[in-house]
Amino acid sequence: MSDQKNLDDMSRSFALTTKLDAIVAWxxxxxxxxxxxxxxxxxxxxxxxxxxxxxLARFGxxxxxxxxxxxxxxxxAGTITEKMAPILVRIYEQMLEPKYVLSMGACASSGGFYRAxxxxxxxxxxxPVDVYVPGCPPTPEAVLDGVMTLQKMIKDRTPxxxxxxxxxxxxxxxxxxxxxxxx
Amino acid sequence: MASATHFPEVxxxxxxxxxxxxxxxxxxxxxGDNVIEAPKASTHAxxxxxxxxxxxxxxxxxxxxxxxxxQKRFDVVYHLFNSKDFTRVRVKAQVADGESIPTAxxxxxxxxxxxREAYDMFGIVFDGHPNLRKILTHHQFEGHPLRKDYEADAQxxxxxxxxxxxxxxPDQRGDLLDNRFVPINIGPSHPAMHGTxxxxxxxDGETIVRANCEIGFLHRCFEKMAETHPYNQVIPYxxxxxxxxxxxxxxxxCKTVERLLDVTIPPRAQAMRVVLCELSRVIDHxxxxxxxxxxxxxxxxxxxxxxxREKVYSLFEKLCGARLTVSMTRVGGMAQNAPDGxxxxxxxxCDEMSDGVDEISKLMLDNKIFIKRTQGVCPISQQDAISxxxxxxxxxxxxxxxxxxxxxxxxGYEQYNFSIPTGSNGDIYDRYCVRIEEMRQSISIIRQAxxxxxxxDYTIRDKxxxxxxxxxxxxNIEGLMNxxxxxIKGLRPPVGEVYDATEAANGExxxxxxxxxxxxxxxxxxxxxxxAIYQSFPEVVKGSMLADAIxxxxxxxxxxxxxxx
Numbered sequence: 012m013s014d015q016k017n018l019d020d021m022s023r024s025f026a027l028t029t030k031l032d033a034i035v036a037w038x039x040x041x042x043x044x045x046x047x048x049x050x051x052x053x054x055x056x057x058x059x060x061x062x063x064x065x066x067l068a069r070f071g072x073x074x075x076x077x078x079x080x081x082x083x084x085x086x087x088a089g090t091i092t093e094k095m096a097p098i099l100v101r102i103y104e105q106m107l108e109p110k111y112v113l114s115m116g117a118c119a120s121s122g123g124f125y126r127a128x129x130x131x132x133x134x135x136x137x138x139p140v141d142v143y144v145p146g147c148p149p150t151p152e153a154v155l156d157g158v159m160t161l162q163k164m165i166k167d168r169t170p171x172x173x174x175x176x177x178x179x180x181x182x183x184x185x186x187x188x189x190x191x192x193x194x
Numbered sequence: 195m196a197s198a199t200h201f202p203e204v205x206x207x208x209x210x211x212x213x214x215x216x217x218x219x220x221x222x223x224x225x226g227d228n229v230i231e232a233p234k235a236s237t238h239a240x241x242x243x244x245x246x247x248x249x250x251x252x253x254x255x256x257x258x259x260x261x262x263x264x265q266k267r268f269d270v271v272y273h274l275f276n277s278k279d280f281t282r283v284r285v286k287a288q289v290a291d292g293e294s295i296p297t298a299x300x301x302x303x304x305x306x307x308x309x310r311e312a313y314d315m316f317g318i319v320f321d322g323h324p325n326l327r328k329i330l331t332h333h334q335f336e337g338h339p340l341r342k343d344y345e346a347d348a349q350x351x352x353x354x355x356x357x358x359x360x361x362x363x364p365d366q367r368g369d370l371l372d373n374r375f376v377p378i379n380i381g382p383s384h385p386a387m388h389g390t391x392x393x394x395x396x397x398d399g400e401t402i403v404r405a406n407c408e409i410g411f412l413h414r415c416f417e418k419m420a421e422t423h424p425y426n427q428v429i430p431y432x433x434x435x436x437x438x439x440x441x442x443x444x445x446x447x448c449k450t451v452e453r454l455l456d457v458t459i460p461p462r463a464q465a466m467r468v469v470l471c472e473l474s475r476v477i478d479h480x481x482x483x484x485x486x487x488x489x490x491x492x493x494x495x496x497x498x499x500x501x502x503r504e505k506v507y508s509l510f511e512k513l514c515g516a517r518l519t520v521s522m523t524r525v526g527g528m529a530q531n532a533p534d535g536x537x538x539x540x541x542x543x544c545d546e547m548s549d550g551v552d553e554i555s556k557l558m559l560d561n562k563i564f565i566k567r568t569q570g571v572c573p574i575s576q577q578d579a580i581s582x583x584x585x586x587x588x589x590x591x592x593x594x595x596x597x598x599x600x601x602x603x604x605x606g607y608e609q610y611n612f613s614i615p616t617g618s619n620g621d622i623y624d625r626y627c628v629r630i631e632e633m634r635q636s637i638s639i640i641r642q643a644x645x646x647x648x649x650x651d652y653t654i655r656d657k658x659x660x661x662x663x664x665x666x667x668x669x670n671i672e673g674l675m676n677x678x679x680x681x682i683k684g685l686r687p688p689v690g691e692v693y694d695a696t697e698a699a700n701g702e703x704x705x706x707x708x709x710x711x712x713x714x715x716x717x718x719x720x721x722x723x724x725x726a727i728y729q730s731f732p733e734v735v736k737g738s739m740l741a742d743a744i745x746x747x748x749x750x751x752x753x754x755x756x757x758x759x
Contacts, residue, residue, distance in 0.1 A: 048383055050411070052437035055481070056518055059504065059507070062503075063497055063504075092411060093332055093335075094332035094411050095411045102383055124430070125415065127346060127415035128339045128346060128347065128350065129332070129414065148518055181353045
């Protein structure tokens with residue numbers, strides 16, 4: 012009996028007990044590797060978020076990856092045009108699970124003040140978005156808040172029906188498209 | 195700008211002596227722009243003559259204007275610039291729907307993309323153009339969006355990406371890929387390429403056999419949006435052209451509208467605009483130099499320089515509340531006065547920044563690796579640079595000291611003491627040298643402007659142009675009525691047209707504005723500096739190494755916002 016007690020004491024000094032889900036979520040939310048999909052003005056403001064003053068590294072997201080294969084957070088920063096939309100979907104499809112999308116700024120979220128013939132009215136028309144950050148462009152603080160919101164979602168394992176029910180908008184309308192073959 | 199009321203006699207008599215008959219109409223607009231209206235059959239000969247004998251060596255812009263009620267509905271407008279005596283002339287020809295006009299690409303190489311854009315936006319066909327196809331809209335787009343009968347919000351979806359393609363010049367193999375070479379696609383959203391640019395190349399080993407770039411991935415319809423918004427509401431859209439130096443676009447646009455209105459803004463507003471512009475030039479060059487280093491693998495410069503950019507953001511935030519897209523100007527002056535002590539803050543920043551520039555100069559320009567990667571790489575000759583329509587730091591890197599701040603001074607630039615840095619080889623290294631030296635010159639201009647900041651009002655007080663101050667709107671009936679009338683009726687410039695240009699960070703930023711007397715611009719064409727520069731990319735990188743092509747794109751400082759508009 013006393014041996015058991017010693018073992019408990021000893022293990023408490025170097026181990027902790029938790030649930031598997033919780034520890035995985037802890038790892039996921041503190042090591043988000045963003046892919047900066049900067050297309051316009053928001054891309055410049057995203058540089059500030061990464062830069063020395065605001066420093067996204069403090070939230071565990073400093074490893075910027077330009078390859079979708081190595082990233083799990085897609086930062087859509089800037090206007091997505093009709094011409095760009097198929098490429099955005101292809102990038103999203105190439106990302107590995109678990110993956111998250113943060114839409115930065117008015118244009119990415121809704122088309123912004125470009126209610127125009129060549130502008131997609133929000134990137135959620137083609138990919139599932141987890142967090143929308145308003146602003147034109149949003150301040151870096153707002154983007155940090157968006158990332159923290161996402162971290163909370165991961166921690167709480169918030170259900171994401173928009174993601175679960177998502178289907179590529181191009182596979183049905185265009186079965187021969189090379190977009191459909193992306194695995 | 196001095197407003198001449200007559201068309202220059204020498205040019206007129208020369209043209210008449212050469213072409214005889216009274217086929218041309220010579221017009222000088224009320225604000226002093228010289229226009230030659232020519233029948234489309236003789237446009238090509240006239241342009242050739244103007245270039246070779248009248249010294250108009252730059253084609254700054256080619257664009258269309260749509261007048262649906264007219265029998266020949268389109269105007270094709272050429273904006274020419276003479277770099278010897280700094281004069282401009284505009285050539286206009288009328289073209290009916292379905293007709294064609296001879297191309298100017300065999301006179302100036304730089305007409306290439308501008309004509310493609312006119313074709314894409316209006317459906318104007320240019321005879322003999324080597325590669326007349328869509329440039330800004332996606333390949334599944336039907337119709338021509340800048341025609342007046344195209345609805346501004348009629349979206350057309352795109353569901354695929356164009357395969358690798360090249361220009362179809364007559365002596366080339368067209369889009370057929372040669373199986374001896376490796377085709378490669380870079381971008382958009384590629385580790386080695388800036389945001390929305392797409393470059394395609396065929397490689398023989400590491401050497402580029404031919405290259406092509408596809409643009410339009412950020413075409414967000416600036417010109418159509420300008421036609422559907424009142425004059426002052428266009429200002430936020432101009433912010434988002436070259437978003438690295440947003441205030442410069444505000445200034446360029448407002449200056450154009452003010453020129454059409456024929457108003458002069460007060461000295462304080464002029465000096466404030468100069469300070470804003472030069473601060474913007476510094477932070478634009480910070481991005482250009484910083485990302486240029488990143489593309490060569492040097493991250494330090496970027497992070498180091500970004501600290502200074504943050505400081506300018508703080509200054510902007512203190513001035514108007516916004517960091518990046520400031521929309522600080524209004525037609526007629528500035529939106530508001532600078533807060534107390536702001537100019538002292540700017541001066542303090544100048545001291546920090548000049549140390550920063552020296553550091554960055556040592557870090558980059560004296561760095562052996564940087565020198566080896568950039569010196570002698572993809573140079574461009576003076577002749578080619580002019581022919582392509584290069585302006586700004588890239589033109590000056592070839593040794594031509596052309597700068598609108600010196601040649602056609604505005605806002606009192608003639609009273610500031612500064613020099614125009616030039617390079618000698620036109621290679622990538624010289625481009626960065628010019629940019630870094632320009633930062634020093636800009637800091638010197640900012641210091642002079644801040645120390646001699648004139649007092650007085652920050653805007654004109656014309657009731658038909660500028661909204662009254664809030665205390666008048668809420669405090670007295672005249673102010674309220676004035677505010678109401680201006681908001682309901684809108685700012686209405688006289689019927690007419692104007693082209694005006696400022697020296698932006700990348701080169702000549704021109705606005706061609708046509709007004710029909712209503713509250714919205716009838717047509718607003720932007721002449722983006724990097725559009726002209728980037729079109730030379732396939733030719734400039736031909737025969738060089740792939741890694742050098744990446745360095746070239748970075749040195750061109752292509753900003754998608756103004757490239758695709």
